[in-house]
Amino acid sequence: MTSTAVILAAGLGTRMKSALPKALHPIAGRPMLRHLLASVEAVFDRIVVVAGPDMPQLEAVAAPHPVVVQQERLGTAHAALQAASLFGEGEVAVLYADNPLISPVTLRRLLERRSGGDAALALLAMRPEDPARYGRVIGRDGFVERVVEWADATAGERAERLCNAGVLCAAGPRMAAWLRQVGRENAKGEYYLTDVVGLARGAGERVAAVEAPFAELRGINSRAELAAAEASVQQALRAAAMDAGATLTAPETVFFCADTCLAPDVTIGPHVVFGPGVTVEQGAEIVAFSHLTGCRIGAGAIVGPFARIRPGTEVGAGAHVGNFVELKATVLGEGAKANHLTYLGDAEVGARTNVGAGTITCNYDGFAKYRTRIGKGAFIGSDAVLVAPVAIGDGAFIAAGSVITEDVAADAMAFGRARQAAKPGRAAALRAARSKERTKP
Secondary structure, three states, X not given: OOOEEEEEXXXXXXXXXXXXXXXXXXXXXXXXXXXXXXXHHOOOOEEEEEEOXXXXXXXXXXXXXXXXXXXXXXXXXXXXHOOHHHOOOXXXXXXXXXXOOOOHHXXXXXXXXXXXXOOOEEEEEEOOOOOOOOOEEEEEOOEEEEEEOHHHOOHHHHOOOOEEEEEEEEEHHHHHXXXXXXXXXXXXXXXXXXXXXXXXXXXXXXXXXXXXXXXXXXXXXXXXXXXXXXXXXXXXXXXXXXXXXOEEOOHHHOEOXXXXXXXXXXXXXOOOEEOOXXXXXXXXXXXXXXXXXXXXXXXXXXXXXXXXXXXXXXXXXXXXXXXXXXXXXXXXOOOOEEEEOOEEEOEEEOOOOEEOOOOEEEOEOOOOEOOEEEOOOOEXXXXXXXXXXXXXXXXXXXXXXXXXXXXXXXXXXEOOOOOOOXXXXXXXXXXXXXXXXXXXX
């Protein structure tokens, strides 16, 4: 039968103090909801996301999965019930978008435990170092007698270390029936998903607990918890990168995105930050204090220190990008070099071309952007300004300090600067004149 995951994502996250829906706050450059979707997609046949009203951004992140809307935020059981028509006959798991780090392995264990036949309901549980105000799971031998909220727990129950993570799994028809029975006789007047456990036990059914690591099941309801989750994910990404053959000279200072792709024998220096969509090929080196987003770095290339590589950029094999160089939507050819204080935007630079210090491409005229094309083996002198659209041919030579506004043919030399004039003795005369002015009463 078809298995279905229902992800509750209607929460506003008032403790975040943000206009952004809680499920869209990023961890390692990826929205929380997208983290959870990636795990769920690997396990379940169908996914339904429950959103609140007026959440177009969240619905876009949920695509292509169907979204149902909880028009009134009346609690987690009420939210899950909005998707009941899509439960089907197979297994249904109800998850929370603010528990984004659950692994596919844990989700498979949950489904397998439920399908074992000796429990009508299964839940995920954890043992955090500090149980704090989590609800406690009371039971024994892997089965749950009850879930007690911290506020209602006795001193003995609060001593229990096993805590409820909130995720439930049951056959679709049973889950729907229990959700319809949940009442709202509580201080907040809301329908709580955790009440399903009591309903199942009240019906004489067994409830199984599946224990998983706190690092996976932690809830994220505040900026502090978001930061703690970020630290946990970064630690895991660093370990995975090194296990896959990358060298991180100061791992604790490197920050990855969830989709960063590093080939073996890549070296990453201290204080490097990766945004979304970065691939670094074998043997490349990213030197300290560089920031990369939406780019591909070719094999054996060297980037940095203090380099900024922006989206749409491809750095060719063996190319060099030096200190305080920024590339945007630029193809830097194989073996090409831009080593100092340079901006190349909307540009194509041929193989083995050398771009001198202080060079910029003027790609924007206030209304539109234009491309600069530089051929193979060209030499661009220091402090050159290339005003796009412009093309520099193979092997061309651009003199230092030139402003280039017209195409330059292959193997030509171009000058675009005023002629230098020298006035013998003029400097000494100027100093003498200024000195007299300062001594006047």
